Amino acid sequence: MSDTYCTDCKRNTEVVFDHAAGDTVCSECGLVLESRSIDESSEWRTFADESGDHDPNRVGGPVNPFLADAALSTVISRSANGSNADSSLARLQNRGGDPDRAIVLAFKTISSMADRLSLVTTIKDRASELYKRLEDQKCTRGRNLEALVAGCIYIACRQEGKPRTVKEICSMVAGGATKKEIGRAKEFIVKQLKVEMGESMEMGTIHAGDYLRRFCSNLGMSNEEVKAVQETVQKSGDYDIRRSPISIAAAIIFMITQLSDSKKPLRDISIATTVAEGTIKNSYRDLYPHAAKIIPEWYAKERDVKNLSIPKA
Incomplete structure (x- = not known):
C-alpha cells in the first residue's frame, strides 16, 4: 500500500x-x-520440460531505465542425461563476468529495502538514479554498499516529500550498517553529487507534519485523534520549540493520546516513532507550557488540558 x-x-x-x-x-x-496499469516485472516460464526440471526460470529482466542490457543473460541448461549440452560454451559463460554486476546488486538491494519500507516506485527510481550517478563517477569502490544504498534511499525519500528517519532505514539494512555509517554515506553522496546536480540535490526542510500519518497509523489511532495531532503540530509552529521535527511529532502524539480514552504507553509511542523515551519526555516538557494554545478546543476542554501531567524524568 x-x-x-x-x-x-x-x-x-x-x-x-x-x-x-x-x-x-x-x-x-x-x-x-x-486502471489498466502495466506490470513491468519479470515473467516466469520454464524450458526444462525434457529434463524433468520444473523450476521456473526468469525470462528477461524487469524494465529498468538505468540499465541497458546489463540485466539480460543466457543460461545454458543441462541435457536429459545430466551433462552440459555444450561444455565449452558453459566454460566460456562461467569465465565471462558481468561488468555491471555491482550496480545490478545495488539496484536489487534498493528494491528489497524499498519494499520492506513500503516505498512507492518514484522513490525507488530516485534512489537508483542517485546510485547510478555515484557509479558513473566511479566513487563507490571500497565503500559499504548497504550504507550507500541506505543513504540513497534516505535522500530520495526527502526529495520526494516522504521522509523516513535514519533509524527506520537502519532497521531495514540487511548487512547491518550502523546509523553513523548511513549518516556518513548520506553526507558523502550529497557532497559527490551536489556539483553535478546542483539545486536538484537539495533535500528540503523536514517538518513534524511529514511523519504524522505514518506514526499515527503505526499506533492505530482514530481519525479524530489524527486530526487533533495534525492541528496541534500546525499550531506548534508558531512557537520557538527547539527540538527536532521527529521529536516534536512524537511528543504531540503522546500529549494527544493522554487526553483520549485509549491512552498510549510512552514505550509504544517510542517504538512507533523511533524516538527515545527520554527525548519524547524532554520535548513534551518544552511543549507543555503552550498546550492550552496549541491543542484544538473541539478536542479537549481547557480544564482537561490543565490536568495534563508532566512525565517524570
Missing part, C-alpha cells in the same frame, strides 16, 4: 493495487484512481 491523492476524498489516502485487474483503488472510498 502507498499514499496517493484521491480526487474523491480530496486528500492523500492509502491505495491498494489490484494486480489481477491492473487497477489502483482508494482504500477509503473505493474509487478507481488508475
